Structure formats: structure tokens, C-alpha cells
Amino acid sequence: MKPMFALFTGVACLSTAVVGLSTTAALIVVEHAGPAWSGLPNAVLVLGSAAGSLSSGTLSARFGRKLVLVLMYATAVVGALISFAGVLGGSVLALVAGMPLIGFGNSGAQLSRYTAADLAPEHRKGFALSTMVWAGTVGAVAGPALIAPAAARAEAAELPALSGPIAAGALVVAIAVIAVAVLPRGLGAPAERVSRRQRMSVRNPLILGPLVAMVGAQLAMVAVMTMTPVQLHEHGQGLDVVGWVLSAHLIGMFALAPLSGWIADRWGGRATIFGGIGTLTVAAVTAIGAPDSHHVGIPAAMFLLGYGWNLVFVGGSSMLSRDLPAEQRSRAQGTVDAFVWGTSAAASLLAGQLFGLGGYVLVAVAGGVCALVPLAVIGRRTAASEPVEKVGLH
Known part of the structure; x- marks a missing residue:
């Protein structure tokens, strides 16, 4: 095999x-x-x-x-x-x-x-x-x-x-x-044993950029995804509508992953992340503008939400696989994934509270903000494009 x-x-x-x-x-x-x-x-x-x-x-x-x-x-x-x-x-x-x-x-x-x-x-x-x-x-x-x-x-x-x-x-x-x-x-x-100065730190720009992008995308995706079935149910839609809307989301999350991988190979992980952030933002705007549209608005928002997450996830993973020295790679990848999964639990809990305070629109607004926040870190030209030995590792 x-x-x-x-x-x-x-x-x-x-x-x-x-x-x-x-x-x-x-x-x-x-x-x-x-x-x-x-x-x-x-x-x-x-x-x-x-x-x-x-x-x-x-x-x-x-x-x-x-x-x-x-x-x-x-x-x-x-x-x-x-x-x-x-x-x-x-x-x-x-x-x-x-x-x-x-x-x-x-x-x-x-x-x-x-x-x-x-x-x-x-x-x-x-x-x-x-x-x-x-x-x-x-x-x-x-x-x-x-x-x-x-x-x-x-x-x-x-x-x-x-x-x-x-x-x-x-x-x-x-x-x-x-x-x-x-x-x-x-x-x-x-990996070979490394010195204390060479060990992985999330403060390293090569790790921090993908980390904040993937966490932001996870927050946005999980929060909006979690509350979409509740929104549909509250507007009188049945399980059939809930099912196909979630199917549109899952297609966005997984089915187009090879396209995201090709984009990451062609233009780099950082550019792929930017594309994902833009797609997540459009998804949030669509959900805000058409929170009651179960025929077009919400399905489109959910598809874009899934694919925006996919772009960020593949782009960030690509950066962690390419840019780090081999002796730091495994620990960095595991640490980032741990943050991402921890974020999922927090997002699920917070989404319900936001929905109770301001409904689906507030959840979508919060999702859009979470998607955009990482731009404050990865939007700057950091040392991530420089050779690894020039980056201060801690």
C-alpha cells in the first residue's frame, strides 16, 4: 500500500x-x-x-x-x-x-x-x-x-x-x-535534539501568522455554522432544508481542498490565507444581508464560509509545512492544531450566547470580525518571507 x-x-x-x-x-x-x-x-x-x-x-x-x-x-x-x-x-x-x-x-x-x-x-x-x-x-x-x-x-x-x-x-x-x-x-x-535557542515558540512569525489566521477562521466558521440550524428552525424550516444547507457548507469545507492546495503551491500559503479571509468576510456579509433567505442567502453564505475556512486551513498548514526548520516542525504543527481545536469548543459555547443576545446577525458580525482580526498580524510584511536563520527563534 x-x-x-x-x-x-x-x-x-x-x-x-x-x-x-x-x-x-x-x-x-x-x-x-x-x-x-x-x-x-x-x-x-x-x-x-x-x-x-x-x-x-x-x-x-x-x-x-x-x-x-x-x-x-x-x-x-x-x-x-x-x-x-x-x-x-x-x-x-x-x-x-x-x-x-x-x-x-x-x-x-x-x-x-x-x-x-x-x-x-x-x-x-x-x-x-x-x-x-x-x-x-x-x-x-x-x-x-x-x-x-x-x-x-x-x-x-x-x-x-x-x-x-x-x-x-x-x-x-x-x-x-x-x-x-x-x-x-x-x-x-x-528529529535531532535541538538546543534551547532553537526550540519552537509561537512568537516566531513563521508560526504566529498561520496560528492567528487558522484560529480566527475556526472561530468564524464554528460560530456561524453552529447557529445556522437554529436560525433555520426558528424561521420554520424543516430538517430537509437544514440538511441541504449543511451539505452546502460541508462541500465548501472539504470538496474543493485540492484547489486550495494548488493555490498554495502556485501563490504561497500567505496569499491563500488572504483569499480565505476575503471569502470568510463575504460569507459573513451575505449572512448579515440575507439572514432569512433559506433558498439563496444562507446556503451561499454557508458554502463560502466552508471554503473560506478551507483556504485558510490549507494555506496555514502549507506555511507550517514549508517554512519551518525540520526540528521545529512537528511541535509547531501540533501546537497550532491544539489551539484550533480548543477554539472550536469556545466558539460553540460563545455562539449560543451571542445568538441569545442579538440573533443570527450578531453571530455573523462576530464571525466576520474574527476572520478579519488576523490581518493585524499577517497583513504586515513580517520576517516570514526571510530565510529561517534570520528569524529570531526562542
């Missing part, structure tokens, strides 16, 4: 499992604890992803990326099995306890995009990592599609219906473990 195909398979499997598991877990929690707690499984999963990302950089630098990917995906299998046991035993606590371990596996899927970039020549790094982002399309389609047949299989086996999708998630992640286990032994070999 070729390395890129193995990485792609692993990411596609994790994406499929995470979408299916988080959706099913939310339904189970609603059934046992009420709708007020429905967001708990996903919030815990996101926090697990943040913790996993923070760990992955250090572990990759020490043990190499292949071993870390195998361990993280295997941890997700354990998490899914714990959640499955919780469903069988009627324990919501056990169900939720498995979610952060699944989040660890999800952080491994994020690490795969940087691994793909390491395998590619300099002029193709953006496209290589974008193919791993594109693998998320598989999960967006397959994850929800697996829920109903897996539930039917569980019922046929005289098990709780919703235990089926949890078991299916564990099986799919196990396939991911097998896929990455066949990666070459030397993939992501441990």
Missing part, C-alpha cells in the same frame, strides 16, 4: 467514524439526559482532539509519525469500545468517557496532512496536504449514511439500536489502524 493512499484511508476512516459517533452519541445523550446536554459528547471529543494535537507534536518529534499515528488511531478504537460498552450498559457517563479518546484519534487524522506534506516535493506540499483535508468529504457523506443500517443490524442482533453505529465506528477506526500500520518504518523519523 503506497504511503499517500494509506494516509488517505486512515483520514477517511477517522472522519467517517467521528461524524457517525458524535451524531449517535448526541442522540443517546438526548434520550437519557435531555436536549440541554446534547452538545456534551462533541465538546468532550473536541477537547480530546486539542489534547491529542498538543501531544502529537512532541511525540512525533521523539518517536516518528508512523508510531504516533498507529497509537492515536488505536486509542480511538479503545474509546469507541468504551462508548459501546456504555451504551450496552445504559451508562451515559461511560459513553461520554470514550469520546476524548476518539478525539485523540481525530488529532492523528489532522497530523496526517503534515505527514503527507513531508512525503511531497517542495512544489507539491500544498496539494499533498490538501488531499488529506479532502478525505474529510468521505466522512461527511459516509458517516451519517452508516447510522441507519448499523442501527438496524444492532436491532436484528437484539442489541440497543444506537449501539450499532458506535460498534461500526470502532470497526472503521480499526481499519484506519491497519492502514497506517503498513506505512514505511522511517516515516517521520525522530
